[in-house]
Amino acid sequence: MDKKQLVIIGSGPAGLAAAIYAGRAELHGLLLEKLSPGGQVLITDRVENYPGFPDGISGFELVDKMAAHAKKFGIEQRNDEVVSIERRDDALSISLAGEDNILTEAIIIATGATHRSLGVKGEKELTGKGVSYCATCDGPFFRDQVVAVVGGGDSAVQEAIFLTRFAKKVYLIHRRDELRATKVLQKKAFDNDSIELVWDSVVEEIIGADSVEAVRIRNKKTDQDSVLEVQGVFIFVGIQPNTGFVKGLVEMDEQGFIKTDEWMRTSEKGIYAAGDCRSKPLLQIVTAVSDGATAAFAVEHDLS
Numbered sequence: 001m002d003k004k005q006l007v008i009i010g011s012g013p014a015g016l017a018a019a020i021y022a023g024r025a026e027l028h029g030l031l032l033e034k035l036s037p038g039g040q041v042l043i044t045d046r047v048e049n050y051p052g053f054p055d056g057i058s059g060f061e062l063v064d065k066m067a068a069h070a071k072k073f074g075i076e077q078r079n080d081e082v083v084s085i086e087r088r089d090d091a092l093s094i095s096l097a098g099e100d101n102i103l104t105e106a107i108i109i110a111t112g113a114t115h116r117s118l119g120v121k122g123e124k125e126l127t128g129k130g131v132s133y134c135a136t137c138d139g140p141f142f143r144d145q146v147v148a149v150v151g152g153g154d155s156a157v158q159e160a161i162f163l164t165r166f167a168k169k170v171y172l173i174h175r176r177d178e179l180r181a182t183k184v185l186q187k188k189a190f191d192n193d194s195i196e197l198v199w200d201s202v203v204e205e206i207i208g209a210d211s212v213e214a215v216r217i218r219n220k221k222t223d224q225d226s227v228l229e230v231q232g233v234f235i236f237v238g239i240q241p242n243t244g245f246v247k248g249l250v251e252m253d254e255q256g257f258i259k260t261d262e263w264m265r266t267s268e269k270g271i272y273a274a275g276d277c278r279s280k281p282l283l284q285i286v287t288a289v290s291d292g293a294t295a296a297f298a299v300e301h302d303l304s
């Protein structure tokens with residue numbers, strides 16, 4: 001079986017940056033992606049904090065450029081899902097959801113993270129029927145309607161602002177009495193007349209027969225329940241790493257993010273991790289691409 005020098009798993013910003021650096025280093029590599037290249041950035045309406053784009057850039061356009069850049073440096077790409085990794089003598093063996101296995105000397109895990117759900121009554125049943133985790137994908141369906149956004153971080157606030165382009169009113173429901181989002185985003189939300197902040201409140205239930213009709217919320221300070229009539233609920237309450245397929249193989253923190261050193265090396269020789277799947281303080285595009293570049297550099301260094 002043909003043995004690769006490097007397999008990069010995931011083609012979000014971290015995987016694409018790793019692919020650019022690996023391609024330029026002329027490593028015999030492969031980039032695996034289970035969906036379309038781009039990762040979470042594909043569902044981000046506008047990116048305003050990536051250096052080099054003072055007027056902001058659409059998420060789609062940004063990752064499209066990154067994917068074209070990776071392609072230019074010639075790394076082989078394949079569409080498949082990695083289900084497990086195991087060590088086989090002096091190589092690492094990758095099992096795919098498709099038929100065959102791949103042997104490689106090194107792996108960069110760049111599988112990112114996915115949204116957390118609230119876990120409340122009605123959420124699962126009404127997902128796709130008014131409950132959404134992607135404002136860019138579903139926002140236009142809520143033209144002139146009333147929606148709720150749940151969360152208080154950058155993603156929640158940014159997407160609440162985006163939704164005011166379509167919805168006539170956006171409730172921003174947050175469990176604390178102040179937002180976690182960066183100050184510039186907070187100011188934009190406070191200045192937006194279509195956004196109403198609902199402080200100290202948690203969603204207890206999403207109500208609706210065939211589609212979302214309302215949310216039942218509880219004020220944590222007064223312990224009182226109330227119902228907000230909405231047609232859509234957008235949930236941005238954090239993310240969890242896509243690392244289940246390497247559980248037990250590499251060291252992780254208590255939330256399942258992979259621990260690395262500053263070269264992106266994990267506890268297992270030959271396996272590196274980059275981007276949102278890695279345990280680190282800031283999960284952003286700029287840190288993901290930095291991790292990807294460092295990981296590919298480390299692979300090149302360690303293999304030689």
Ligand SMILES: Cc1cc2nc3c(=O)[nH]c(=O)nc-3n(C[C@H](O)[C@H](O)[C@H](O)COP(=O)(O)OP(=O)(O)OC[C@H]3O[C@@H](n4cnc5c(N)ncnc54)[C@H](O)[C@@H]3O)c2cc1C
Nearest residue numbers: 010012013014034039040082111112113275276283284285
């Ligand atoms: C709504 C929203 C708005 C955001 N806004 C911003 C912003 O304005 N600025 C900013 O800097 N950051 C923003 N972020 C965060 C940013 O998108 C992430 O930090 C970044 O995408 C992380 O890149 P990544 O490559 O590590 O992972 P991801 O982007 O998550 O990409 C991981 C890729 O791996 C693939 N994959 C997963 N598991 C497997 C597997 N087993 N086999 C094969 N492929 C697999 C996935 O399909 C995916 O394509 C936002 C995120 C969201 C959700």
